[in-house]
Structure formats: C-alpha cells, structure tokens
Amino acid sequence: MSKPFRSYAAAAVVSMALAALAPLAFAKDYGKPGTPIKLTIGYQPYYTQAWSAVIQKEMELWKKYLPAGSTVEWEIGLQGAIVGNAMLADKNDIGYMGDMPTIVAISKQNVRELRMVAVLGLANDQCSVFLSRNEAPDFKSPEEAVKWWQGKRVAVAKGSCTDRSGQEMMRKFGIKPEQYLNQNIEVQTSNFKAGRLDGSIMWEPTASKIIMEGIAKRIGDTKVIGKMDGGFMAMQYELIKQRPDVVKGWLEAELDANLFWAKPENYMKVVEMAHKNTQGFSKEVLWMSMAGKYPKVMGGGDVRNIMYYGINDDVRNMIKEQVEFLHGIKVLPMAELPKELVDSSWTDEILKRRGLNVPLAKIESQDPSKYPGGKITLPASWRE
Amino acid sequence: MNARPQTATKGAIRIQNVDKVYFAHEGAVQAVSDCSLDIRAGEICMIVGPSGCGKTTLLNAIAGFHDITGGAIYLDGEMLCGPDKPKAEPGPDRVVVFQNGALFPWKTNLDNVAFGPVMQGKMRKAHANQKARGLMADAGLSGVEHNYPGEISSGMRRRVEIVRALMNDPKVLLLDEPFRALDSLTKSVMHEALLEIYYNNKVTIFFITHDLEEAIFLGHRVAIMTTRPCKPKKILEVDIPHPRNYSVLTSPRFRSLMEETVSAVHEEAVKAFEAGEKEM
Amino acid sequence: MANGLRATSAGEIGAWTMFMYRFSKSLKSPTPYLMLVGFALFFGAWFLLSEVFRVWRFASLPGPRQVLIEWFNPNPVYGMSLYTPDYYMHVWMSLRRVLYAFVISTGLGVPFGLFLGWSKNFREFTFPVFETLRPIPVLAWVPLAIVMFKGDETPVIFLTALASFYATALNTMLGVQSIDPSYPRAAACLGASRWQIFRHIIIPGALPFIFTGLQISVGVAWFSLVAAEMVSGEYGLGYLINSSYVNVQYPVIIIGMMSVGIVGYASSALVRLAGDYLMQWRVRELALGGGR
Numbered sequence: 001m002s003k004p005f006r007s008y009a010a011a012a013v014v015s016m017a018l019a020a021l022a023p024l025a026f027a028k029d030y031g032k033p034g035t036p037i038k039l040t041i042g043y044q045p046y047y048t049q050a051w052s053a054v055i056q057k058e059m060e061l062w063k064k065y066l067p068a069g070s071t072v073e074w075e076i077g078l079q080g081a082i083v084g085n086a087m088l089a090d091k092n093d094i095g096y097m098g099d100m101p102t103i104v105a106i107s108k109q110n111v112r113e114l115r116m117v118a119v120l121g122l123a124n125d126q127c128s129v130f131l132s133r134n135e136a137p138d139f140k141s142p143e144e145a146v147k148w149w150q151g152k153r154v155a156v157a158k159g160s161c162t163d164r165s166g167q168e169m170m171r172k173f174g175i176k177p178e179q180y181l182n183q184n185i186e187v188q189t190s191n192f193k194a195g196r197l198d199g200s201i202m203w204e205p206t207a208s209k210i211i212m213e214g215i216a217k218r219i220g221d222t223k224v225i226g227k228m229d230g231g232f233m234a235m236q237y238e239l240i241k242q243r244p245d246v247v248k249g250w251l252e253a254e255l256d257a258n259l260f261w262a263k264p265e266n267y268m269k270v271v272e273m274a275h276k277n278t279q280g281f282s283k284e285v286l287w288m289s290m291a292g293k294y295p296k297v298m299g300g301g302d303v304r305n306i307m308y309y310g311i312n313d314d315v316r317n318m319i320k321e322q323v324e325f326l327h328g329i330k331v332l333p334m335a336e337l338p339k340e341l342v343d344s345s346w347t348d349e350i351l352k353r354r355g356l357n358v359p360l361a362k363i364e365s366q367d368p369s370k371y372p373g374g375k376i377t378l379p380a381s382w383r384e
Numbered sequence: 385m386n387a388r389p390q391t392a393t394k395g396a397i398r399i400q401n402v403d404k405v406y407f408a409h410e411g412a413v414q415a416v417s418d419c420s421l422d423i424r425a426g427e428i429c430m431i432v433g434p435s436g437c438g439k440t441t442l443l444n445a446i447a448g449f450h451d452i453t454g455g456a457i458y459l460d461g462e463m464l465c466g467p468d469k470p471k472a473e474p475g476p477d478r479v480v481v482f483q484n485g486a487l488f489p490w491k492t493n494l495d496n497v498a499f500g501p502v503m504q505g506k507m508r509k510a511h512a513n514q515k516a517r518g519l520m521a522d523a524g525l526s527g528v529e530h531n532y533p534g535e536i537s538s539g540m541r542r543r544v545e546i547v548r549a550l551m552n553d554p555k556v557l558l559l560d561e562p563f564r565a566l567d568s569l570t571k572s573v574m575h576e577a578l579l580e581i582y583y584n585n586k587v588t589i590f591f592i593t594h595d596l597e598e599a600i601f602l603g604h605r606v607a608i609m610t611t612r613p614c615k616p617k618k619i620l621e622v623d624i625p626h627p628r629n630y631s632v633l634t635s636p637r638f639r640s641l642m643e644e645t646v647s648a649v650h651e652e653a654v655k656a657f658e659a660g661e662k663e664m
Numbered sequence: 665m666a667n668g669l670r671a672t673s674a675g676e677i678g679a680w681t682m683f684m685y686r687f688s689k690s691l692k693s694p695t696p697y698l699m700l701v702g703f704a705l706f707f708g709a710w711f712l713l714s715e716v717f718r719v720w721r722f723a724s725l726p727g728p729r730q731v732l733i734e735w736f737n738p739n740p741v742y743g744m745s746l747y748t749p750d751y752y753m754h755v756w757m758s759l760r761r762v763l764y765a766f767v768i769s770t771g772l773g774v775p776f777g778l779f780l781g782w783s784k785n786f787r788e789f790t791f792p793v794f795e796t797l798r799p800i801p802v803l804a805w806v807p808l809a810i811v812m813f814k815g816d817e818t819p820v821i822f823l824t825a826l827a828s829f830y831a832t833a834l835n836t837m838l839g840v841q842s843i844d845p846s847y848p849r850a851a852a853c854l855g856a857s858r859w860q861i862f863r864h865i866i867i868p869g870a871l872p873f874i875f876t877g878l879q880i881s882v883g884v885a886w887f888s889l890v891a892a893e894m895v896s897g898e899y900g901l902g903y904l905i906n907s908s909y910v911n912v913q914y915p916v917i918i919i920g921m922m923s924v925g926i927v928g929y930a931s932s933a934l935v936r937l938a939g940d941y942l943m944q945w946r947v948r949e950l951a952l953g954g955g956r
Contacts, residue, residue, distance in 0.1 A: 081910035085909065085912060104912050105912060158907045179816075191810060193811075194810055196814075331911050333742070449849055474849065474853045475853065475855060479854065480849065480850065482846045483846075484846065486844070490868040499864075500855055503851070503854060503856040503864075504854075532948055532949065535952060549853075
C-alpha cells in the first residue's frame, strides 16, 4: 500500500471506531420514576386545535403533576410535519400534531418508536378550512363552491391534514385541479395576495386570519367530505416505558387544560394565552379561529371543536380510514398500523378515575357579535 | 566606420527635458528628471541601466502608455507628447515588444502577425496573411503559422513578436528587455536573429537592457542611464562595423569598449542597489 | 504532434477528441482508481454505520442498500424510483429550470462582468449596489419573487439564476482584471481601437476565468434550485426532497439528493467540455505540459 493511501485508510478506520464507541445506548435515559425530569415539548401555537399545549404552558398545569424540580422546554413547530420529524430525531419527547403527521410519525417504527396517547380534538374546520380567491363566484353551498376548483390552481401544505382533506375531496367529487401545488401557508398567503392562487386549504388560526383580512374567502370545511379532521398527541415510547409517572402526570394536566378550555367564560383567557404565544395575529382573529361562527353558506357549523381527549372507536375508525387512504396514495408503505401504536390505556385510566367520558366537551360556535373584546369587523366576503 | 543605414530618414526621436513624477504610497517619486536624448533615424540605440532606474518609463512615454509631467518628445519633428498633450497616442509607428512577451495566446502565430494591418483596416485578411507568411519565412518561422504561441519555444515567440511589429512598417521598434527571460544560449542566437531582421528592415530600434555586453554587441550607440531619476550619464559610440556577428564578442575593440563603460554602469548599479529600487 | 493528439488539417483539435484524450489518459493513470476507492469508502462507511452496526444516530438514517433497493424498485414503496415516470418528470423539470437559469445568468452575467472589469466608470456606478445585494440569500428573495413575476416558472428561474448571475459576473470581472496589461497595450500599439481591443483581447483573455465562473455558477444554480422549488409547488428534485421531508419518506430524500448530485456533476462536466472547445489554445498548451 502506498504511503498516502495507508494514512487515509487509517484515518477512516479510526473515525469509524470513534463513531462506534460514541454513546452506543441510543435510548435516552429519562431517569428513575419519581425523579425530576426535563421534557422537551413540540407544540404548535399556530394551530388552534393544539392550544391545550398553550394552556398547559401558560398555566403551568404540569407543575402540579410532575415531580418537583422538573423543567419543561417548549419548542415551536410551524407545521405538524416539523414536530413529527423532531420526534423521530428524538428532539421532542411529546408532540402536538395534526392527524396526518401523527400517523406518519408513529408508523416509522424503524426510525424511532412513538405512540399516540391522546386526542386533542376532532373538528370539521380546525385543520381544514377551504378557501377560494375573492374573485371566485359565490355559490349556494360548500359542495358547489368546491367543485369550482376543477381546472384551477390549488395549493396545500403537503404532509399535513390539509393535504389529506384535499386529496379526499378530489377523490370524492372527481375533481382534478389544473395544479395541486405543495406550498407552505406563508407562500400560499403571498400567492393569494398576488392573485396567483385560486384555492387552498389551511388550518386555523391562519385560515381565519386570511378570511378576516380579506385576502381570500371561506368556502367550506371537511363537512363536504363527510369526515372530521383531528389533532393528536404522541410520545416517545422510551418515555412511556421508563416514566409512566410522567406520562400519567402530563395527561392529567392535559385533561385539566381541556376542562378549563371547555368553559365559555374562559374562552377569552385562552385567546389571551394564544396571543402571547403568537406573532402577527390579532385577538379578534384568534377568537374567530377558536369559536367564531361562520355562516353555513361559507361552510360554517355549530360546533368548532369536540374535545375527545380519550381514544374511542370513532377515533380508531377514523385513524383506520386515514391509514388506508394514505397507503393508497403511497405515503405509507403499510395499509394497516399495528394496534399497539395507538395506546388508549393511559387516558382510559384517568377518565375512569375522574368519572368522565369521551368526548369531554364541545366548543360551540359563537356569533361574532358575542366577541367580548370589542366589535369584530366582518370582511367583505361575509355572506349569510 | 559605422555602417549606418543611409536609406532611413524616418524614426528619429528627440527626448527633450522630460520629467516624470509618479505618485505612489511613499509620496512623489521622480522617475525621470530633465532627461534629454537624441536617437538618430535608423540607428540601434541601446539604453542601459540598473533595474528600476526609469528606463521603462521613458519607453512607455514614447509608446504612449503613460503621460509625462514635463518636457516633450518628438518623432521626426512632430510632437508625440508635450506640455499641451502629456500623453502620446499608442500607434503602429512605434510598436513595442514586451519583456514577458505579448503575443496573444488565443490567436495562432499567423493571426498574431497579421493582427496589426487587419485591425487598422489597411489590408484584407487574406492579403495580410500572405504578407505575414512571407515575413515569417524570412525570419525562419515557416511551419509554425498555425500553432499557438503556447506551443512554440520562447525564442521563437520573441521572433514572432518582432515580426508582428514589423508587419506595420513602424518607424521605431521599442524593445523593453525582450530577451531578459531567455537563457543565454537562446539569447545569443536571438541577437544574431535580431540583427538579421534589422538589416532587412531599416527601422530605428530603441532597446532597453541591463546587459552591457548585449548593448555593445547590438547597438550603434549605448546610452548609460543614471539610477532614479533617469538621465543619460554617458553615451558610448560603438564603432565596430555592421554587419556584426558573434565573433565580435571576443574582439579587442569590444573588450576595450566594455572596459570603458563597465565602471560607469557598475557605479549606477551600486547606487540602485543601495537605494533598494522597486521595479518600475 | 505531442502526446498522441491528432490535429485536423486546419490544426484544430475537436472537443470530442480532447474529451476522449482526457478520458483515455485518466484511465491509464492511477487516479480513476482512487476515485472509485473514494466512492467505495464513502458508501462503505455509510452502509456500516447505518445498516450493519447501526451506530447511534446513524441508525435512523436509511442505508445505501435501502435507498438503492427503492431507487431500482419497479414498484417502489413510496412511489418514486427509476421505473416511475414521475421521477423523470422531476428530474426534467429541475434540469429545465437550471438550463433556463444558466442561459439567463450567463447571458447577463458575462457582459455585465466584462463591463465591470473593463470600464472604471461603470464599475464605480454599479459595483457597490451589486456587492450589497449579493449576500442576500435566495430564500429572502422568495416573497419578492412571487410578487414581481407572473407565471409559475418565472419566479423559480429567477431565484435559481440569481446566485448564478453573481458567480458568473464576478468571475468574469476578475478575468478581465487578470489580463496582463501588456496585451491591451500591444494591441493599442498595433493600431487596434478600444472596441477592437475589447473584442479581440479582453473577451478571449477573460475566457479561462469566465469558464471557471460558469462551472461554479452551474453548481450554484443547482444549489439554489432546492430553495427556489419551494415556490414552485409542483415537480422538481428540490420539491421532491421537500415533500418527502414532510411526508417522512427518508429514502426518497436521499434519492432526490443523489439525483441532484449526479445531474449536477454532469452539467458541470458539459460546461468544462464547452470551455475546452472554445479555448483550444489553452488545451493544447496544457497538453504540452505547461502554461506560461
């Protein structure tokens, strides 16, 4: 072997050996039950359905249930897929995500073991609000309004619940847009403003922001596909294995957050908390995203969110259908998820102990005039 | 007696009280001061001096690359540059052959040689090529017309460059240490080649060098310049008859001329060395 | 002629001949074997770390075997392989964008760079603005690009061409500035006008630097493409990488990356080939074993 070759080979062997000797235990050590723990939570203040995390954060509800001295770090994800990828990279211990990113993340067992442990909520218009440009004609019903998308330029953020709703809608109505683009919601906003987009699907609160600021108009929600969309919570399997006390504690705090949110007198307080954790959103918009009542012709309904918290058969069926669908569009390699990936045992136990049922509560939509913080100016696209 | 070419009546240069001041970091540098020199039409005038004494500045002024800050330069009675016109226009009547060679590497040797007349619009390309081939053959360069300068030896490159200059029927050839980068064996061959070219084309040659031997061998007159500021210190008439060949170098007359001038040159060289001149 | 190169009767060596010469020369030398060893070490290390030893965080990465199996799968798990027509659509869309962007950035960058180097006034005019805009990253231009340009492809091509333009213009300018001042002086002596000097001296003289700049700019274009394709929303290797990230399809990310690498390398090689064709004189000089 020539001299330089020898030294390269030696360097390669040494670096590989060093890499191999690096902490071989790629399982994180969460400490013994009862000891203080440091948790990193991936949460989405820019996703209304996941605001239970914001409530936990602002009211520090977890302090009551986790061992004294525990700390919590909150990491913002701008999109569910980002939180999902962070969990797969073991950077987040607990994650708040929409349905599609959760399902995709927990399915990747060969990357990391994750489990879905709770439901944030199910709704028709938290994750998927259908929008059309202002110049689109006004239709009598959301079904007709959505059919207008035939041959048009439509955008969604791929990998999110809006993608799933979009694809299901196209399949159900046999609609083929001229373009089905993958753009994040900031780019979609710019495109609406520049008049270069005909339709899109967005999640709250950005959807309400776009509507209330007159950038686009609301035309429907997942009622057109007859399904609901959901938000879920996932956790690292190692955390569940090593620290059942922490899992229980966090989920108890989560239940408290939900119960707090369910009371109408607390709506404004939640809005304040969300306002503190976001930028560029007015309180009016945040309130509208959470509880605002949109007219039926715009695809609005009577219920903005159903807080399930626990996982019942409805939820399991929903997940099953979604997995089949995602397999069909080649996002998931499998047609069915192993049962153990969806773990309802924790929430079942807590609900039983506290004498509560699934679903916990509903957030009913409120007329904009009921906004406690002043008067909400309705956009030009508003019609009853 | 000097066989000064009788037929040449053009190419006389008069350098009259020329000053050149450069403005560099250290302040004003007087490169040339009150320099006067007459170069006769058709003669080979060698300019000798240590590196950096300002000889190139003089050449650049004649060629029109730099301006002068005082005095005037005339070519055949017409002013090239002077008080109202500090910088001369470069032109084909005074063609320069550069120290490191300036044959255009991206053109073939033939295209290089034909460049001048074609650019000036004096000849059509085919006609220029024909003339170029002829001149190159005279200089012993047939066979390399279609090569690029990068493919031939440095000695041949110099010859091509000289031929390129001659294509334009210049009055004056300005040579700025053209053989400096050549080894001494090639150099001696180039000297004889240059002389042969000179005998065929009676053109004034203004030749800068630091090599005294080269100067005495080639020149009709040798002007020894002082170190910065540049001024003629001593002018030597070389009365060895033309045509000359290499045997001249060992002749007694050559040796005595060397003895006369070497001390003057050496004195300036020491001054330059002590002053730590930069190449100008 | 030296080293087995055959010249045509006009003394020209065709670009293809040059390519074959270089290729055959490289086969004879020990270097191609080193190149293969280099690749083997890279793939070997990747394979060992992610699939065999499953060392620490490398265990989460797809290994080369997994990627290659998917890439060559007639029925790929994630729908993207050499057998799916969509894959070639992605490659072609990216290639097409890079091509347009490259043509635009070269067409604008070379003249701009030539003038920057040639004219002091022009340089003092434009260089400060040029240099101030240069550090702005492609992603920062995205919102402006969407607003400024109609159509879908135009903003993407603009964003891709931006950094390329800078690489080309800068290298061209340096090329002009690197020209030995003796050349324009010699040309002036020989009676060439300023425009003739520009055409016969400056442009050919700057060509070596220009082509270095072009090779860099092709690479930079590919670079910017991934960011630019965030705007496009449909098709393209950058889009593929982006969408497989959000869908957590790691093997597809790697397929996308490797595709960019291969096509990018090929495009660089093409630029080099074009350079060799235009700069015969340089190629022959180098073949004879030395520059000046």
